[in-house]
Amino acid sequence: MKLGVFTVLFGGKPLEEALDYIASKGLDAVELGTGGYPGNAxxxxxxxLADAGKLRDFKHAIESRGLMISALSCHANPLHPQKALAEPDDAVIRKTIELANRLEVPVVNTFSGCPGDHEGAKYPNWPVAPWPNDYQDILKWQWEEKVIPYxxxxxxxxxxxxxxIGLELHGGFSVHSPSTLLRLRDAAGKSIGANLxxxxxxxxxIDPVQAVxxxxxxxxIHHFHAKDTSIDPINVNAHGITDMQPYTNMLDRAWQFRTVGFGHDLKTWADxxxxxxxxxxxxxxxxxHEDGLMSIDEGFSKAVQNLQQVLIxxxxxEMWWV
Structure with a gap:
């Protein structure tokens, strides 16, 4: 295995400065945002795509530092019911696939997206309960008319x-669990997999070991992200796992993202x-890195230190002992 980083956290640095810093930490790979929610800094x-010289220089900047590109990422909602929002997201996914082909990058990461509940809808609708039966009707329509065809x-x-295609299993989107990913993969083909x-x-x-x-x-599994989560045993009783409070309200939230090793111990990560x-x-x-309690550098550095201990x-x- 190789250790990499999603470079969106270094979006405030010029590319070559970010690459120098990443290489200095002993990493092997970078995952780069190409648009959508991660941006394309x-x-x-x-x-x-418009300039072969710039494409060549871009690739050289990465490879000359002993790094590879693990994935191009354009997390977005191409199924948004508002065309003005869905069409740019769809366009960036298609461009990113073309760019990945040019750069010989094997994976494009994104979200499945989530449609509305009918053709005239204005906002996405994420059904999370089987009853009342209206939700089942919405879910059936979404998958048959939008998710699977797209x-x-x-x-x-x-x-x-x-x-x-590595779809990140994220709440709020149609593909958010192992079973929904496999449902789509069965319908849309084996190029569809998970960015787990x-x-x-x-x-x-969901137990991540069992999800793996x-x-x-x-x-x-086409790609893998290393990010942790802590569950607050008190707050979760008030808000449940679908806590809608802003991520910034960390003291009262039921759960929050943490850097590797600060939500679960290294034995769990080793598993x-x-x-x-x-x-x-x-x-x-x-x-x-999306840890609200740590700076970019500290959260990233601690994740590197912790993962270096458990990465195989x-x-x-051969099993020489058998």
Whole structure:
């Protein structure tokens, strides 16, 4: 396995300065935002696709520092019921697939998105209960009319470009759990897989080790994020796991994102890494830092230090003892 970072946290630095800092920490890979929610501070598809020289220089800047690109990420909502919002998100996903093909990057990460509840809807509707039955009707319409048709088309586009799509399982979007990911994969093809982030499993009440096993058995883990979550045992009783308070209201929230090792101990993280190895995932573990209690540098540095202790880097080889 290799250790990387989602560079959006260094968006305030010029690309080469950010790359120097990342390389100085001993990392192997970078994940770059190309638009949507992460922005494109370091990797603008329009600029790079229009100029072969800039594309070549961009690739050299990364590779000359001993780094690789693990994924291009354009998390967005291409299924938003408002066309003025959905169309730019769809466009950036398509451009990012083309750019990934040009750069020989194997994975594009994004969200599945979430539609509204009918053709004239204005806002997304995320059903989370099977009753009243209206929610089942909404869910059926969303998947049959929006989710499956859209991702079937994008999956075919990605496959033709020799690129895999890593959907991040995130609450608020149609694909948010191992079962919803596998449902879409069955319908839209094997180019669709997960960008698995344990932090979103924990707050949904899902054991990330079991999520790795469920998805890994299906060959459906295309990329992996390293981010932690802490659950407040008191506040969760007041607000539940679907706590709608702002992330900034940390003292009262039911859960919050933490850097690796500050929500769950390193034994838990070692179990996750071991399970990834067990199901055959031998790609990049990409740090995502969204810890409201730590600065960018401290949160990132502690994640690096903690993951270096549990990451399994070397090939196993033969079991010499059997």
């Amino acid at each position: 370091h990797c603008d598809p329009d600029t790079l 991702w079937s088309e994008i999956g075919s586009l990605a496959e033709a470009a020799n690129v895999k 982030d344990p932090s979103h499993m924990w707050w949904q009440g 096993r469920i998805l890994g058995r299906a060959g459906a 996750i890494i071991s399970e990834l190895r067990l199901v055959g995932y031998d790609y990049v573990v990409s740090i995502e 880097r070397e090939p196993l080889g």
